[in-house]
Amino acid sequence: xxxxxxxxWAIQRLDSELDTLRGKVEEIPRKIEGLNLxxxxxxxxxxxxxxxxxxxxxxxxxxxxxxKGTDEKISTKSxxxxxxxxxxxxxxxxxxxxxxxxxxxxxEEQMIGIMEELEQAEQKxxxxxxxxVSIENxxxxxIERLEKELAELEAAVTTRESEREKLAAGxxxxxxxxxxxxxxxxxxxxxxxxxxxxxxxxxxxxxxxxLLEVGKKxxxxxxxxxxxxxxxxxxx
Numbered sequence: 001x002x003x004x005x006x007x008x009w010a011i012q013r014l015d016s017e018l019d020t021l022r023g024k025v026e027e028i029p030r031k032i033e034g035l036n037l038x039x040x041x042x043x044x045x046x047x048x049x050x051x052x053x054x055x056x057x058x059x060x061x062x063x064x065x066x067x068k069g070t071d072e073k074i075s076t077k078s079x080x081x082x083x084x085x086x087x088x089x090x091x092x093x094x095x096x097x098x099x100x101x102x103x104x105x106x107x108e109e110q111m112i113g114i115m116e117e118l119e120q121a122e123q124k125x126x127x128x129x130x131x132x133v134s135i136e137n138x139x140x141x142x143i144e145r146l147e148k149e150l151a152e153l154e155a156a157v158t159t160r161e162s163e164r165e166k167l168a169a170g171x172x173x174x175x176x177x178x179x180x181x182x183x184x185x186x187x188x189x190x191x192x193x194x195x196x197x198x199x200x201x202x203x204x205x206x207x208x209x210x211l212l213e214v215g216k217k218x219x220x221x222x223x224x225x226x227x228x229x230x231x232x233x234x235x236x
Contacts (some may be wrong), residue, residue: 002217002235007167008179009231012191014164019188022158031144039139046128049121056118062106063114070104086115175220182228191229193236202226 004106077097084090098177168176182190194214199206204225206214214221214230 004171004175005217005231005235007171008191008229009193009236010173011164011167011179012189014160014167015183015188018160019098019163019165020159021153021160025150025153025157028146028153032146034141035142039135042128042132042135046125046132049125049128051119053121053125056114056121060111060114060118063111067104067107067111069101070107074100074104141219179229186226186228189228192223192229193231194233199223199226199228199230201228
């Protein structure tokens with residue numbers, strides 16, 4: 001029975017290690033996905049800024065055409081001043097010219113605003129380009145390290161699964177069934193050691209008689225509080 005208890009303790013340790021390793025294995029793809037998403041968001045921001053620059057240049061060009069057209073209108077109206085036959089007609093031409101000049105000033109103010117915005121956007125895109133290169137290199141390096149870690153973890157899982165399979169193969173099926181049932185109901189921990197006079201699973205004190213019985217190592221004993229299998233401290 002001593003061998004059975006020792007094997008149960010060894011299986012429990014392997015299962016606990018496997019639980020931890022498998023959790024890390026599952027976590028790595030999520031980390032890699034997160035890194036790729038971050039890099040993708042950086043690219044999208046860069047592309048959005050580049051598109052914004054293109055739109056600003058288009059707007060500037062259209063307003064520039066409007067300014068040129070307004071200049072032509074001002075020139076035409078200025079030429080018409082000399083053809084005015086009445087004072088009222090002359091004033092009307094002047095009023096139209098003034099309205100066109102106000103419109104031209106407004107257009108030119110828009111052009112100045114676009115130029116300022118364009119300058120800021122071009123500076124931003126340069127920063128984003130530098131950051132994109134840095135982030136891409138950093139992301140690539142981190143993903144490579146994570147992939148290496150994943151391969152090492154998967155190898156460790158395979159090794160421990162093989163060790164566990166060998167141990168479980170020599171165990172009585174009824175005992176392993178009890179172990180698995182408790183493990184499922186106790187968050188993966190079915191076998192615990194005794195610490196002093198307490199169960200190391202739930203930390204509740206154990207009756208002296210139970211402690212003596214566990215020490216005999218002649219059969220399975222269970223904690224009266226949590227139901228886990230108790231292992232003497234000299235085996236654990």
